[in-house]
Amino acid sequence: MEQSLLKNRSFLLVWLSGLAIMLGFSMFFLSVSWYVVDVLQRPAVLGAVLMSVSIPRVIMMIYGGILADKIRKSFIMFTTNFLQVLVMVAMIILFLGGWLDVASLIIIALIFGFLDAFFFPAVSSMIPIIVRDEQLQRANSLFQGSTEMMFIIGPLIAGFLLTIGDFTLTFSAAAGLIAVSTVLIFPPFINDPRPKKRAGDPSALDDLKEGIAYVRHSHIHLSGTLSIVLLNLFIIGPILISFPILVGALGGTPFDLSLLEAGLSLGTFSASAAVVIWNVKRRRGQLVFASLLAAFGFFLIFSFLETMPLLIILAALTGLVAMFVYLPTVTIVQENTDKDKLGRVMSIITLAASGFEPIAFGLISFLVASGLAIQTVLTLSGAAGLILSICLIVFSPRFRKLD
Structure with a gap:
């Protein structure tokens, strides 16, 4: 058992x-x-x-x-x-x-x-x-x-x-x-277990080159990593920095800000709980890509709204489907990675998940400081991410067919 x-x-x-x-x-x-x-x-x-x-x-x-x-x-x-x-x-x-x-x-x-x-x-x-x-x-x-x-x-x-x-x-x-x-x-x-000592005792630079080449030459790893990059660069980063700006623009209170953040967190937590219970094993590639498109759809709707209750609901839905991109992708990558390369591959995945948020913070701040309304900036971000996601799906048939 x-x-x-x-x-x-x-x-x-x-x-x-x-x-x-x-x-x-x-x-x-x-x-x-x-x-x-x-x-x-x-x-x-x-x-x-x-x-x-x-x-x-x-x-x-x-x-x-x-x-x-x-x-x-x-x-x-x-x-x-x-x-x-x-x-x-x-x-x-x-x-x-x-x-x-x-x-x-x-x-x-x-x-x-x-x-x-x-x-x-x-x-x-x-x-x-x-x-x-x-x-x-x-x-x-x-x-x-x-x-x-x-x-x-x-x-x-x-x-x-x-x-x-x-x-x-x-x-x-x-x-x-x-x-x-x-x-x-x-x-x-x-x-x-202790990692096995590798022949030749390669340097850190050699290990780095090997890890990057391993991801770059694997269709599964590359498609999964790009999915997480698109999610964080065009949705998670922008939505996080937009919360205080939106609340201020709509004349909200700190409590409204906490509700928006709680809505996003509740969505991500609910998705994680659902995956624990569901433990999906089939058509995970299709699930990842469908969830990626759904996340951009909810995010675009979020960018047009100007009432706090609806913004909270859409933030929760965006967080929910975003986790259906991230969690199955991480598992797929782990299952298809050699054990002696797990550290390097997972560091690249973690970098894709967290390293692009600061870039989004800077870009959104610059555009807002240039005079663009935050809703306009979010719409542009969502539209650009959606177009790139469609391109990724079209050129990733092997990942799309993964169980």
């Missing part, structure tokens, strides 16, 4: 470790954002602090994948988590001493982003190794959906802790959760 995922000790520990660290991260980000705005009174530099997290993550993500193919993955995750605990302790000491300023926050954010670049390729390439192929889609969906939920719960907990205490409490709680994640991922507990 197929072993239950929740009876798989290694997966259970990796999953719980992921939940703890995502909850800690979400509390950390909200606390730092509020500290910059409320205590330092420097809202203009908040973007610089947040970008300090994403820039090193994007730059180092590929090397993180190379390392995941060379070193035991649980050791990478344990080491990065442990170092993040030390960074959190240092931040608490700086806060208690009154030395936590913008410069130190940017340095802390840079270190966090740098360490994230090694953690995520390791965990995404770990799951296919510790989980059976027939359980892989459920495992990915369970991990992704539940960690998405942490980014809804975390800010609520951080807000409550800031209400009853100060930043020492929220920073300490976040550090404690990351410490719990570190203990759970201790390598002897996970017992994941």
Whole structure:
């Protein structure tokens, strides 16, 4: 009989470790954002602090994948988590001493982003190794959906802790959760295999060239990666940055903004839960491409709306179908990747999923600053993405026929 995922000790520990660290991260980000705005009174530099997290993550993500193919993955995750605990302790000491300023926050954010670049390729390439192929889609969906939920719960907990205490409490709680994640991922507990030493001991550059060539010459990998790029560059990035702009343009409140963000998160979580229950095994290529077209359809409708309830509903529907692109694509890529290349391939997929959002942020901000209405910018983004998606579908017959 197929072993239950929740009876798989290694997966259970990796999953719980992921939940703890995502909850800690979400509390950390909200606390730092509020500290910059409320205590330092420097809202203009908040973007610089947040970008300090994403820039090193994007730059180092590929090397993180190379390392995941060379070193035991649980050791990478344990080491990065442990170092993040030390960074959190240092931040608490700086806060208690009154030395936590913008410069130190940017340095802390840079270190966090740098360490994230090694953690995520390791965990995404770990799951296919510790989980059976027939359980892989459920495992990915369970991990992704539940960690998405942490980014809804975390800010609520951080807000409550800031209400009853100060930043020492929220920073300490976040550090404690990351410490719990570190203990759970201790390598002897996970017992994941050590990567086999490769002949010739290739350099990092050779590994990088091999990984890129592997994706570029595989129709399945290339089509899947491009699907995720189109989704994030033309939908997820633009819709995320449009929320505060739309709320401001429509004369909304911070509560309206939270409802829009919650609607998108609810949609992505619902899709993840559906994939866990459904565990679709047939015609996944058609599902990915149909969902990609549906996501652009909902996004285009979203771009024309000017009433908050309808915007919330369309945000949720867009998030729902977007996850039906992302989750099956990740599973298809994992199933069709050699085990010794999983780290590099998954780092490319992760880069496609997160590296293009900052580009979208910059493009949308530039166009809005140029005088274009946000609805017009969103419509142009949706139309361009839809045209490119149709081209991808037409020129990807093998991916379209995948089960």
